[in-house]
Amino acid sequence: MQDYAEPVEVLRRVFGHPGFRGLQEEVVRHAVAGGSGLVLMPTGGGKSLCFQVPALCRPGLGVVVSPLIALMEDQVAALRQQDVPAAALHSELDPDEARAIWRDLDSGQLKLLYVSPERLTAEYTLARLDAMRIALFAIDEAHCVSQWGHHFRPEYRGLPVLAERFPRVPRLALTATADPRTVVDIQRQLGLEECPLFRASFDRPNIHIAAEPREAERGQLRRFIRSAGDGAGAGLIYCGTRRKAEQTAEWLCQEGHDALVFHAGLEPAAKRDAHRRFARGDAVIMAATIAFGMGIDRPDVRYVAHTDLPRSPESWYQEIGRGGRDGLPAQALLLYGAGDISLARHRIGESGAPEEQKRVERQRLEAMVAIAESATCRRQILLRCFGEEAPEPCGRCDICLNPPRLFDGTVAAQKLLSAVLRTGRRFGLGHVVDVLRGKTTAKVAQFGHDQLPTFGVGRDLPDAAWRGVARQLVAQGALDVVVENHGELVPTDAARPILKGEQPVMLRQDLVAVAGGGRSAPASPVAEGAMADPVFAALRDWRRRTASAQGVPAYVIFQDRTLAEIAAARPADLRTLGSIPGVGTTKLERYGKAVLGVLRDCE
Structure with a gap:
């Protein structure tokens, strides 16, 4: 595949998008110019384009570090749908498949190579890459390199070798979730302290x-x-x-x-x-x-x-x-x-x-x-x-x-904590609630808890409400649940000022609300219209059959958003279809006539 000099042209021709979103263009142009950096962008924010586009713009091979074989295969399948020569090098390949990939690499036929961190940092792989022209290294799921990251992977700790071995090759580290402590650790581990930090909003309003x-x-x-x-x-x-x-x-x-x-x-x-x-x-x-x-x-x-x-x-x-x-x-x-x-x-x-x-x-x-x-x-x-x-x-x-209202729950908290203490701090919540509600169960009678001062003092609240009081006291640190010992309730030191009336307890008014009764998010007009549109359904059915015949995930053919746009626009010719975001030149050539045929059948 030829190298394109202009990122916007690659984006339009290969990926079918009319323009970049958010920080994408800034990151892409920085990498195309040979710069390294750390990219923080939420899932669905378009991180992949931040390294795929520069890899196609720069001469040489783009190498993508990925921790999962299934992810590599899915991304390679999607790229091949767009006629991008890509491959994944991992442990599940048989020797003949691996040799074929290396032959393609040696001959310069590949533009993107996905590889696991342990395979990449093996001396054999590094030595082979030394002889090639490398466009960039992209380290996906970069939080895996940090001990503070939520999916720490020890094999990622070998990746600093890239800066030492390929000092002139740009390196992009990308992750969707990293708090400030993890960000600093990623930069330190990968030698990116002096490189720009591209931070997009983490908000996912959809x-x-x-x-x-x-x-x-x-x-x-x-x-x-x-x-x-x-x-x-x-x-x-x-x-x-x-x-x-x-x-x-x-x-x-x-x-x-x-x-x-x-x-x-x-x-x-x-x-x-x-x-x-x-x-x-x-x-x-x-x-x-x-x-x-x-x-x-x-x-x-x-x-x-x-x-x-x-x-x-x-x-x-x-x-x-x-x-x-x-x-x-x-x-x-x-x-x-x-x-x-x-x-x-x-x-x-x-x-x-x-x-x-x-x-x-x-x-x-x-x-x-x-x-x-x-x-x-x-x-x-x-x-x-x-x-x-x-x-x-x-x-x-x-x-x-559904904004909840708070109320002064100090008395309710005192009743529950007192019941826990008077029953000996060795019973679970169900028994304590039975005592509060004045239920003479066999267990309550066996231990004589129907004679306690707290027996029946909580008849004013239903069982669900008392469970809510207990849960919020646990959240506030005044009550502990010994899970490994049948869920025994044990007051903590933080319960003392509550019992003495020195500290008020504010609780949520919705303790007795029916679980699952909240309002769901309003769907976007695009989604609402698409799901009810028989044309959209017909396009999805065609996509399913097409993907099944090729043995690839349906979304690598076209995403739902693209199908919704097609169903809404009802293009009558290839030129109009090609202007819809997500189609692109390659997919227009490959699927354009079939899509127009589906639309004609729906008329």
């Missing part, structure tokens, strides 16, 4: 975020999927354990969904199969642990749910950022419980990590708790974790759409 106490998990998920799914796009459900992921996938299948499971305990072949099915399916749901998702390229993930509290805002934002990469509306739901918070705190305290790392992990966990229990705009709190201040509430998260 993702509606919501959080709810986990009361009836399957019912909450059922309602969420029904409201957030569009009948074609994919969904992600993150679970805290492998067993929970398997159970979630199983009951979703029983309810008629095309559901898959993914976790680190699966055999490599099963992981690859699940990843490919997710990438190439239609309305498929992936129930997974955090082992799944880094670098997910599928643009039409319409919803992401978490059934357990994530360990940090970084990991949570990385995971929900896999929704709505095409810019169309997506929804994120966080379900959490008091046990999640206590268990996470205990794990940090009992880990063998250095004290400084424990301190940072505690800070991140408490920031995540603050987001979950927030009574103000969740997006503002989330962005603040990345050093970004949103001047006004977003108006689109569940808190902005």
